[in-house]
Every structure is written in structure tokens, then in C-alpha cells.
Amino acid sequence: MAVLDEMAANLVQGADERVSELTRRAIQDGLPPKRILDEGLLAGMTRVGELFKCHEIYLPDVLMAAQAMNAGLEHLKPLLVREGVPMLGRVVLGSVHGDLHDIGKNLVGVMLRGAGFEVVDLGNDVPPERFVEAAQEHSAPVIGMSALLTTTMPVMGRVVNLLQQRGLAGRIKTIIGGAPVTEKFAREIGVDAYGYDAANAVERVKSLMDTQAA
Amino acid sequence: MRPAVRFLSDELVAKIVTEARDILGHLGVEIHNSGILDMLAEHGARVDTARNRAYLNDELIDRALRTAPRSFQLYDVFGRRTHDLSGCQVHFTPGSAAINLLDPQTNTARRPTTADYVRYARLVSRLEHLASQSTALVPADVHQNVSDSFRLFLSLMHCAKPVVTGCFTIDSFSVMKDLQLAVRGSAAELKAKPLTVFSCCPTAPLKWSDVTSQNVVDCARHFIPVEFISMPLSGFVAPVTLVGSLVQHTAETLSGIVISQLANPGTPVLYGGSPAVFDVRYETTPMGAIETMMIDCAYNEIGKHLGLPTQAYIGLSDGKQFDAQDGLETGVGAVLAALAGINNISGPGMLDFESCLSLEKLVLDNEICGMALRLTAGIEPKDDFPARPRFEELLQGQHLLISKHTRQHWRSEHFLPGRVIDRANRSRWQEEGALSLHERARQEVARLVAASEPPALPTDVQRELTRLMEHEARRYGMSRLPHEEL
Structure with missing residues (x-):
């Protein structure tokens, strides 16, 4: 067409x-x-993702494309809602308790919105309970957590534990990121995904949403 | 403000030039070419034919400096301007005439073939921070008497950029000039749009061989630009002090300028060189020595004081493999040369005292050149004042990633290197194969060569270039040239 x-x-x-x-x-x-x-x-955004990955275009180009996507979505959203077409999904996002750094987290938020996700940004210094409550309140299937300090990284594990205690593990998925965070740490504390940069985080969130839908 | 580096005071420059003139006038220069000695005598130089010596007085030197152009331009095979050799305009070109190629598989040096040369020329066509190509390899699979002209032929056929080159004999000049005439179509067009620069080297101390001095004259007669490559060797065949070496460099280079300008006033020249300090431990001529680079930058200041565009062999390494020493010496040299404003910087790709070319290093050096060029653009305000509105925008939106100001300026403010430079975070680097610099460079060489296209020269021009080259090869008993099998 x-x-x-x-x-x-x-x-x-x-x-x-x-x-x-x-x-x-x-x-x-x-x-x-x-x-x-x-x-x-979404076909356009998929192409943008491919071009970005092979360095044909750069972050500002991705965000400009995201802005264009949102311009289109404004017209489309009411119709999608009316027809019951599920949107890409909602993500609760925040820097963990004790951590006031939010540049990386903000970039992830911008990229997620650009890819068509709804983002509930809790800001920084977010306690574990607040992540879980917000995910329930907004029916968000994914919680994204960021930390820049090795001292605040353990808070991520407390969110995982809280989800387990409340029987929400599996229904609400978790993804983490931040300069000191590694794939190994993510495995150790039992989160569902790790994003090594903002673009990678978007890909991982997409996978989490897909497994959720399946 | 253009960032700059300086090594000599104005007084010291003047003193060095005065001393160099004194040497040329009283000790003279040895020239093993009777025709040139006769020419110098006709113009008033005192000549001692028995000792092949010419004594150049101030009047001759001043006349030559008056007629030598203050600047000139170079043009690619299609006649598009690529170089403005003036002021502090900086251009990079690969180093010259390596007898070895660093084999990417074995990381050892071997003799290069025609296929290697074509691969090199194709690669240079895709390296955007190298403004020209040079005849950087000497193919070992052709007769040695055509190895100089054959390089130029291959370069013209496989890469559009202008060529820094040179002759190994007096005889080969003729075909190397004819190849250029075939591309340009006429002598007038070649004069109007120079396509090559010929390197012509005096021998230290204060000597010109028959071949190199004749090359200077032959180039001058056809308005082909020449770069003088004086090579004082500090502490061996030049004074050990950097100032003493600069005096010798100045005298040798001035003698070249006199020869070229008397042969044809107004012929374009570059005030160049390839000096080095002498390493008394290994008996070598380190191009990566910091003092070598200091002499390069300093004679560039002398050249500019004399009003001439400049050249240097700098931004290369003495390492034998693709390793960290290469990056260190090339990086320091390229940055210093760019800050000094040397107009034609020869060096990228070279290892082992300029005897070995590495294509992988050339890819890395291209990035060094890109960074050095960015450096010379300095720090200038770009819609930065008043500052408050930008910060209001930042505080309101929390980022400026897609602000108009960012979109307008990021490409010129931030230099983005190619894939050979690793800037990924560790996780991404691991996911993309955890490649070493050498592996990334190897991949880039393969990718860029595969993506290259030979310049679309008109068929009749290609045919004429081939005819000229085949004719030259037949003179030395070669009925076929190896490029036909490629």
C-alpha cells in the first residue's frame, strides 16, 4: 500500500x-x-531500529523518528482503543532507592516512548514498594529499574523478592540497566532481562512483552 | 581561533634561514647533474664543475623565493578540486613507497603484488579523511624499471584522488607525465589542474643526485608540483641539535627551490621533508621519535615564514606489527602536524621506518586523521549566545537530543569515528563479538574494499592509460602486466 x-x-x-x-x-x-x-x-520504526544498530543513523535521528511516530499515533490511538487493538504495552520506570542519577533512565524512557510504549516514569530514589504498587496500579507488565551506583544495585534484588512475595513474579517482568550493572548480576538476582544501553533495553522490553502475550 | 603549536621564535627562524643561506653561499651544494650546474652558472651561481659544486648566492635564492607560488590546488582525476595547499589548510595522504606489505593473516611483512596495490588504492578511495592517495607500495611482480610508473597507472585506474608519487629513474618521468596528460587531455589542462605531487629528495648532507635533481627540473618544465624531501639525520649526517638539523634542512630545501624556479619560474613546490634523529642504539631513523616530529613542525614554520606551502612525513610508526606503538606514534605525529598546519601530511598506513604499509593501520589512521582535522576546527561559538534560552529548553525538556540547536550542530561539533574505533559499552562490545582492534580493522578493510568502485574514467582515457603502460612495460621485456589477470 x-x-x-x-x-x-x-x-x-x-x-x-x-x-x-x-x-x-x-x-x-x-x-x-x-x-x-x-x-x-511500526514498519518505519523497525527500519529505524535496523539503521541505528548498524550506525547508519544516530540517536537524534531515532528520536526524531519517534516524534514522527507519536504524531501519527495521536490520530490512530482513539481508533485503536475503540477497536480494542492492544497497544505495545506499559512500562513502569525508575532509578532505584538511594540513587539520584536519572540520565540513563530518562534516555530509556524517551526510547521506549519512541518505540510506541507507554511509560510511567517514577523518577529517581524510588523505593521497592513503589515500583510494585505502580505496576499494579497502571496494569504495567514490565518494571524497568536503573542504578548508577554499586551501592544501590542491591535494591533491584529487593524488588524481585517483593514481586515473588506478593505472587506477582512472572506476571510482572523486570528489566535492569545502568553503568555498573551486568548481565551476570541480572542473572544472580533473578530479574527477567538486562539492557546494556537504551536501544538494547527497548529490544529486551519488546521480548518481555512478547513472552507476556504468549 | 585555530588551535596551533609553535616551536620557533621569529628571531630563531630568521637566524636559521640566515645561517642556511651562508652555507649555500660559502660551502655550496653538490649536484651530480651537469645540465643543472650549467643552468645555475648561467643564472649567476659560482660553479665548481670539477667538484660538482654550486654556490648559491642570496640574489638567486631571493629570486627563486619570489617566483615560487604561495599556494596551489590539487584536483582529482575528474578535475574536481580536492586540496587547497595554502595557509594552515591541512590534508592527509598515505606514506610513500613501502617495499613491504604487512600481511593481515600472518601479521608479518612480505613483498606486495599488483593485487595488493589495487586493494590499497580501492581502500583509499573509501577513506574520507585521506584527501589524496600516494603510490604507497612498490609492486614486486613487475620489472623494477616500471615499478614507479606502474604504481601511478594503477592508482589512476582504481582511485579518483590525486596522487603523491615520484620517479625511481630519470627515464620513467616521461611515461608518468604522459599518464597524467592522458587523464587531463592537454598540457594546459594539467598545468591548470595539477593531479600529482612528485617527491624529490636531496641526499644528506647538501647533495643532489643526477636522478632526483633531473626529476625536479622535468617536473618544473611541465608545471608538475614537487615536494622537496630533505632528510637530515640528526647526530649522524646532520648536527645532533635540532636547530643544527633545521639549518641543514633549510639549506637543502632552498637549493631545491632554486633549481625548480630557475628551470621554470612559478612552478608549484611544497616545502617538505622527512628528517629524523639517529637512534644510536639501533642505527635507525625513527619516524616516531618526538624530536623527529619537532623538526618536522619546526621546518614547517620556516617554510611558512618563507611564504611557501608545506609538507612532512609525519604521523607514522616504526612498529613492525599492528600494535599499540603504531597508534601512539601515529596519533602524536598526526595531531602535532595538524596543529602546526602542515599542508600535506604524509604518513598514514606506514610502519617500520616507512618500509611497510598496513591496510589495517591505514583504516585506523584514517580515524586519527579525522580526529586531528576536527581538532584544527577548534572551539567556536555556534548559536550559543545568549545561553539562557538553551538552558530553559534543557530544564523544561530534560534533554536536548532533538533540539533544533543539536540537530543543526552535532555533526560538525562532534566527530564520529568509523567502526574501527570501539566506543560501545562492554556488554555491547561482547555481544558484537568482542573483537580486537586488529580484527575490527581487518573487517573494515574487507568491507570498504568490497564497497569501492573504480573511478568511471571515460573508456578512451582508460584505453590510452593502458596503451601507455603496456608500451612502457614492453621496453623492459614485459609483454603482459599483472593487472590484466585481476
């Missing part, structure tokens, strides 16, 4: 006004909202 291909191509270019206009036109043409989402907006 020409309009969807054009939409995807413009999204890759970060042309938000053009993507907005093409989304409106696709809706007027009577295309199913799910198809506009999958073959237009």
Missing part, C-alpha cells in the same frame, strides 16, 4: 508533519487502524 510505505519512509526521515498527514489520509481511506499501525508506523 503506497500510503503506508510513504508513511514508513517519512517516519524514518523524522518528518513528523508528513507522517501526521499521511496517517489522517490512511484513516480517511478506510484502512484498518491495526494495519496502519503495523505496516506504516
Whole structure:
């Protein structure tokens, strides 16, 4: 479909006004909202992800594309909700208790939103209980935690324990990241995923959502 | 403000030039070419033919300095301008004429073939921070008397960039000039748009061989730019002090300028060189020595004082393998040369006292050159004032990743190196194969060579280049050239 291909191509270019206009036109043409989402907006974002990974484009380009995607989503969202099409999902995000560093966490938030996720950003210095409560309150299937200090990393394990105690482990998945955090540490404390940078975190969250859906 | 480095005071520059003139006038320069000695005598130089010696007076030197161009440009095979050799404009080019290639598989030196040369030229066509190619390898699978012209032929056929080159004999100049005429179409066009620079080397101390001095004259007659490569060897065949070596370098280079400008006033020249200190432990000429680099940068200051564009062999290493010493010596040299404003910087890719080329190192050095070029752009305000609105934007949005200011300036403010430079975090680096620098460089060489295309020269030009080269090869008994099998 020409309009969807054009939409995807413009999204890759970060042309938000053009993507907005093409989304409106696709809706007027009577295309199913799910198809506009999958073959237009998400197809464009998938291409952006590939280009970013092989260094053909850079972070600002990804974020411009994300902005363009959101411009299209504004028109599409009410229709998707009305038709009961599930959105990509919601992620609760925060820097763990004792940690006031939030640059990395914010970047993950920006990238997740760009990829079409809803983000509930709890900010920094977030206690374990707050993560769990927010995930329940917002029906978020994923909790993302960030730490920059080795001294605050253990808080991540306390969130995992709390989910287990409350019988939520498995239903609410966890992902962690941050400069001192490693894949090995993630395995040791029993979280579901580890993202080594913001783009990688988005990929991992997608996988978590897929396993959730399955 | 352009960041810069200086080693000599104005007074010291003037003193060095005065002393060099005194040497040329009173001790003279030895020239093993009777035609050039006659030419110098006709122009008023005192000549002692029995001792092949010419004594160059101030009047001759001043005349030569008056006619030598203050700047000139180079153009690629399609006639597009690539170089502005003026002021502090900096351009990088691979080092020259290595007799060995570092084999990427065995990490040992071996003799290069025509196939290696083509691979090299193709690679250079894809390395964006190298403004020109040089005839960096001497293919060992052709007759030695065509190994100089054959390199130029291969370069012109496989890479569009202008070529830093040179002759090994007097005879080969003719075909090397004809190859250039074939690309440009006429002598007038070649004069208007120079395609090559020929390196011409005096011999230390204060000597010109028949071949190199004749090359200077032949290039001058066709307005082909020459770079003078004086090579004082501090502590051996030059004074041990850096100032003493600079006096010798100045005298030798001035003698070259006099020869070229008398042969044809106005012919373009580069005030160049390849000096070195002498390592008294290993009896070697370290190009990676810090004092070698200091002499390079300092004679560049003298060249600029004389009003001439400059060149140096700097930004290369004496290491034997692809290792950390390469990065250290090349990095220091390239940065110093760029800060000094040397116009044509020859060195990238070279190891082992400039006797061995590594394609992997060339890929790494391309990044060093990119960084050095960024360095010369310095720190300048770009829509930065007043600052408050930007910070209001930052505080409101919490980041500036896609602000208009970022989008407008990040590509020029931040130099992004290619894939050979590792900037991933450890986890990503591991996921992408935990590759060493050597492995990444090997992959990049393969990727870039595969992605390269030979320049789309008109068929008749390619045919003429091939005809000229085959004719030259036949003179030395070669009925076929190895490039035909590639």
C-alpha cells in the first residue's frame, strides 16, 4: 500500500508533519487502524531500529523518528482503543532507592516512548514498594529499574523478592540497566532481562512483552 | 581561533634561514647533474664543475623565493578540486613507497603484488579523511624499471584522488607525465589542474643526485608540483641539535627551490621533508621519535615564514606489527602536524621506518586523521549566545537530543569515528563479538574494499592509460602486466 510505505519512509526521515498527514489520509481511506499501525508506523520504526544498530543513523535521528511516530499515533490511538487493538504495552520506570542519577533512565524512557510504549516514569530514589504498587496500579507488565551506583544495585534484588512475595513474579517482568550493572548480576538476582544501553533495553522490553502475550 | 603549536621564535627562524643561506653561499651544494650546474652558472651561481659544486648566492635564492607560488590546488582525476595547499589548510595522504606489505593473516611483512596495490588504492578511495592517495607500495611482480610508473597507472585506474608519487629513474618521468596528460587531455589542462605531487629528495648532507635533481627540473618544465624531501639525520649526517638539523634542512630545501624556479619560474613546490634523529642504539631513523616530529613542525614554520606551502612525513610508526606503538606514534605525529598546519601530511598506513604499509593501520589512521582535522576546527561559538534560552529548553525538556540547536550542530561539533574505533559499552562490545582492534580493522578493510568502485574514467582515457603502460612495460621485456589477470 503506497500510503503506508510513504508513511514508513517519512517516519524514518523524522518528518513528523508528513507522517501526521499521511496517517489522517490512511484513516480517511478506510484502512484498518491495526494495519496502519503495523505496516506504516511500526514498519518505519523497525527500519529505524535496523539503521541505528548498524550506525547508519544516530540517536537524534531515532528520536526524531519517534516524534514522527507519536504524531501519527495521536490520530490512530482513539481508533485503536475503540477497536480494542492492544497497544505495545506499559512500562513502569525508575532509578532505584538511594540513587539520584536519572540520565540513563530518562534516555530509556524517551526510547521506549519512541518505540510506541507507554511509560510511567517514577523518577529517581524510588523505593521497592513503589515500583510494585505502580505496576499494579497502571496494569504495567514490565518494571524497568536503573542504578548508577554499586551501592544501590542491591535494591533491584529487593524488588524481585517483593514481586515473588506478593505472587506477582512472572506476571510482572523486570528489566535492569545502568553503568555498573551486568548481565551476570541480572542473572544472580533473578530479574527477567538486562539492557546494556537504551536501544538494547527497548529490544529486551519488546521480548518481555512478547513472552507476556504468549 | 585555530588551535596551533609553535616551536620557533621569529628571531630563531630568521637566524636559521640566515645561517642556511651562508652555507649555500660559502660551502655550496653538490649536484651530480651537469645540465643543472650549467643552468645555475648561467643564472649567476659560482660553479665548481670539477667538484660538482654550486654556490648559491642570496640574489638567486631571493629570486627563486619570489617566483615560487604561495599556494596551489590539487584536483582529482575528474578535475574536481580536492586540496587547497595554502595557509594552515591541512590534508592527509598515505606514506610513500613501502617495499613491504604487512600481511593481515600472518601479521608479518612480505613483498606486495599488483593485487595488493589495487586493494590499497580501492581502500583509499573509501577513506574520507585521506584527501589524496600516494603510490604507497612498490609492486614486486613487475620489472623494477616500471615499478614507479606502474604504481601511478594503477592508482589512476582504481582511485579518483590525486596522487603523491615520484620517479625511481630519470627515464620513467616521461611515461608518468604522459599518464597524467592522458587523464587531463592537454598540457594546459594539467598545468591548470595539477593531479600529482612528485617527491624529490636531496641526499644528506647538501647533495643532489643526477636522478632526483633531473626529476625536479622535468617536473618544473611541465608545471608538475614537487615536494622537496630533505632528510637530515640528526647526530649522524646532520648536527645532533635540532636547530643544527633545521639549518641543514633549510639549506637543502632552498637549493631545491632554486633549481625548480630557475628551470621554470612559478612552478608549484611544497616545502617538505622527512628528517629524523639517529637512534644510536639501533642505527635507525625513527619516524616516531618526538624530536623527529619537532623538526618536522619546526621546518614547517620556516617554510611558512618563507611564504611557501608545506609538507612532512609525519604521523607514522616504526612498529613492525599492528600494535599499540603504531597508534601512539601515529596519533602524536598526526595531531602535532595538524596543529602546526602542515599542508600535506604524509604518513598514514606506514610502519617500520616507512618500509611497510598496513591496510589495517591505514583504516585506523584514517580515524586519527579525522580526529586531528576536527581538532584544527577548534572551539567556536555556534548559536550559543545568549545561553539562557538553551538552558530553559534543557530544564523544561530534560534533554536536548532533538533540539533544533543539536540537530543543526552535532555533526560538525562532534566527530564520529568509523567502526574501527570501539566506543560501545562492554556488554555491547561482547555481544558484537568482542573483537580486537586488529580484527575490527581487518573487517573494515574487507568491507570498504568490497564497497569501492573504480573511478568511471571515460573508456578512451582508460584505453590510452593502458596503451601507455603496456608500451612502457614492453621496453623492459614485459609483454603482459599483472593487472590484466585481476
